[in-house]
Amino acid sequence: MPSANDLLNAVLTGLGIGGLFAVIALGLSLVFGVMRLMNLVHGELIVLGAYIVYYLGASAGLDPLVATLIAAPAVALLAYPLQHYGLSPVMSRGAEAPLLITFGVSVILQNLFIVGFSADVRSLNTSYAGANFNVLGVTMPVIYVICLAVAIVLLLGTHFLLTRTGFGRRLRASSEDAVAAGVMGVNVRRVYSLTFAFAAATAALGGTLIGLTFSFAPTTGTAYLVTGFAVVVLGGVGSVKGTLLGGLMLGVIESIGATFVGDGWRVFIGCIVVLIVLSVRPQGLFGSARGA
Amino acid sequence: MKLSDHSRWTRLAAVLAIAMLAVAVLALAAGCGSNDSGGGSSEEGGEVVIGVDASMTGPLAGFGAHEKWSIEAVVADYNANGGVTIDGKQHQVKIVLYDDKSDGNVAAKNVDTLITKDKAIAIIGPIVPTVGNPAALAAERRGVPYIESGNPLEPFLAVKADSGGWKYAFDFFVSGANLGKSTFQWLADYGLDKETNMKVATVVDNSADGPVFDAIWTANAESFGWTEVEMPPYPMNATEFGSLITKLKESDADYVVALGDTPVLIALRKQMDAAGYKPKVMDFARGAQLQQFSDALGPLAEGIVIDSYWTPDTGYPGAAELGTRFAEESDISIGQMVGPSYATGQILMDAITAANSTDPDKIVAAIAATDGDFVCGPIKFDANHTATLQSLITQWQSGKSEIIWPVDMATAEVIFPLP
Numbered sequence: 001m002p003s004a005n006d007l008l009n010a011v012l013t014g015l016g017i018g019g020l021f022a023v024i025a026l027g028l029s030l031v032f033g034v035m036r037l038m039n040l041v042h043g044e045l046i047v048l049g050a051y052i053v054y055y056l057g058a059s060a061g062l063d064p065l066v067a068t069l070i071a072a073p074a075v076a077l078l079a080y081p082l083q084h085y086g087l088s089p090v091m092s093r094g095a096e097a098p099l100l101i102t103f104g105v106s107v108i109l110q111n112l113f114i115v116g117f118s119a120d121v122r123s124l125n126t127s128y129a130g131a132n133f134n135v136l137g138v139t140m141p142v143i144y145v146i147c148l149a150v151a152i153v154l155l156l157g158t159h160f161l162l163t164r165t166g167f168g169r170r171l172r173a174s175s176e177d178a179v180a181a182g183v184m185g186v187n188v189r190r191v192y193s194l195t196f197a198f199a200a201a202t203a204a205l206g207g208t209l210i211g212l213t214f215s216f217a218p219t220t221g222t223a224y225l226v227t228g229f230a231v232v233v234l235g236g237v238g239s240v241k242g243t244l245l246g247g248l249m250l251g252v253i254e255s256i257g258a259t260f261v262g263d264g265w266r267v268f269i270g271c272i273v274v275l276i277v278l279s280v281r282p283q284g285l286f287g288s289a290r291g292a
Numbered sequence: 293m294k295l296s297d298h299s300r301w302t303r304l305a306a307v308l309a310i311a312m313l314a315v316a317v318l319a320l321a322a323g324c325g326s327n328d329s330g331g332g333s334s335e336e337g338g339e340v341v342i343g344v345d346a347s348m349t350g351p352l353a354g355f356g357a358h359e360k361w362s363i364e365a366v367v368a369d370y371n372a373n374g375g376v377t378i379d380g381k382q383h384q385v386k387i388v389l390y391d392d393k394s395d396g397n398v399a400a401k402n403v404d405t406l407i408t409k410d411k412a413i414a415i416i417g418p419i420v421p422t423v424g425n426p427a428a429l430a431a432e433r434r435g436v437p438y439i440e441s442g443n444p445l446e447p448f449l450a451v452k453a454d455s456g457g458w459k460y461a462f463d464f465f466v467s468g469a470n471l472g473k474s475t476f477q478w479l480a481d482y483g484l485d486k487e488t489n490m491k492v493a494t495v496v497d498n499s500a501d502g503p504v505f506d507a508i509w510t511a512n513a514e515s516f517g518w519t520e521v522e523m524p525p526y527p528m529n530a531t532e533f534g535s536l537i538t539k540l541k542e543s544d545a546d547y548v549v550a551l552g553d554t555p556v557l558i559a560l561r562k563q564m565d566a567a568g569y570k571p572k573v574m575d576f577a578r579g580a581q582l583q584q585f586s587d588a589l590g591p592l593a594e595g596i597v598i599d600s601y602w603t604p605d606t607g608y609p610g611a612a613e614l615g616t617r618f619a620e621e622s623d624i625s626i627g628q629m630v631g632p633s634y635a636t637g638q639i640l641m642d643a644i645t646a647a648n649s650t651d652p653d654k655i656v657a658a659i660a661a662t663d664g665d666f667v668c669g670p671i672k673f674d675a676n677h678t679a680t681l682q683s684l685i686t687q688w689q690s691g692k693s694e695i696i697w698p699v700d701m702a703t704a705e706v707i708f709p710l711p
Contacts (some may be wrong), residue, residue, distance in 0.1 A: 114348075119348065217476075
């Protein structure tokens, strides 16, 4: 039976991992909430961000978190035309076409990564990635604190963007009713593209945190795409608060569950939690119920 | 022109454009989907195809890259000398390679395709039992000679243990029994076991060789006087080890031995460091032998010990030259499978020439009769179609994998305890 200390350790580390989950999922939640698009290229944007940070570190000696300030806008700049010219023209024709396009781009990017960067596993190494400190008798890795802090800052910032800025108003309007928003003078296509770019930037940030905490390779993105969707479903589509709390909840529950039954059951426990939430509250914990 | 006529022509043009694009893509895919290498036909005979399945992507991609280079190198060497001899005529060898994406199901399908579509007369299999065993079974079902290295002998033998053993497939590698023994023998030989608390924590994944290593480490821990603390196995694609690391800390073991793929062991080492957990010795099997493991971890890889079998410094005939050649011709770092992979090509092509035939049974008989010194050491197959390589213990030191055991083959001093 785990001790109280073990459980406290699980909660604290779970919050850190959950913060990482939230960062990964934010972009997915926004794109799906605004455009009703399951962005299957999100995982590869995460990995792309990690690679850019990796090579900025290798060539210019930049700290990964500093390099992210370059990588995130770079990934956003690549994502904008993908949405604006690749996805927007087909979005009015149903969900299938954009879904397939993102799937195709995902496959292309994976192969480009292999060709360009090789299939080798990479990792981002810094002194603070391996540091730790003691809190309430628990050894807390610094990297998990960083993940949690980044998640809170990012999601608060996103909440501010959505609720206190003109772009946020236009985004919410486009999400509620794109046609009506268009009639009211909102350039919906541009809002969609900027949202997609913003989501890509957050994905790049997630890639940095993944590289610092774990490792990455050309095909790593798919696993984190699945995790991101789990958080989106849990927290509620399009809900920033839901994404943060959903991510934290998933991280903590997985960690506590692993404490009882082992790390090998983490994914299983996470899936069970998602299924339970879906069955009880299909719109997610903080999503709004929509009429049929 | 009526609007409907215009629409019809537009649709027809669109269909034709899509069809042409599809044909172009398929043609490109056919050219890129398999990796052909090897010479053209000689004046004496046509090409013979040797099929290769390798893990070029996925967590085992590091092994696949080394295997591909080695096979291409050995085929080029043989082709430069006329290739293989069949029915008294020399034939150039053509390699057709497919990527199994580190997936056993894909490996089996690739072998089927190599045999049925590409008409391969023999197969060189991938590395690691997860992909090697399904590939070997696929070749066995088709009655086509198959040879591999990188699959510990016990998992390979276990597949056919209850059905009469292998008839067409061969494997040469370290035996799990020797690997398990060397995991503890090296510490005893250096007297370093006395500087620990003689507690070892064993960690395996749920791969095909996970239970094999688990059993072997348990048996050898006991025979060498260690107290074993067995950790629960973890899934092969695990990335989170919080619970495991907590248990490792509680075990108070000075020695941790773990089996896993490269990304997993990287994550485990990083999380151990972040959790402030550092035993005196760590032995990582399978995934830690690749240079990318050391490159990804940087200083965290220093001092980690690996259950090994080949480096260019082993002193085997041609090993050093192969290492030099690899460094000159390849832009990736060398790995332990370069030598054994090269030897699979040597053994197979020698066997084809010795058989003087493409008949599978004759080639199998020739492989079974192999008895010689190769770039990875002496190889002689037993009745079970296996041959044992010398187990080594290497240690990551300043980004290089140095031999530390057997003591008489050591290329560097032992780093103890972990820095």
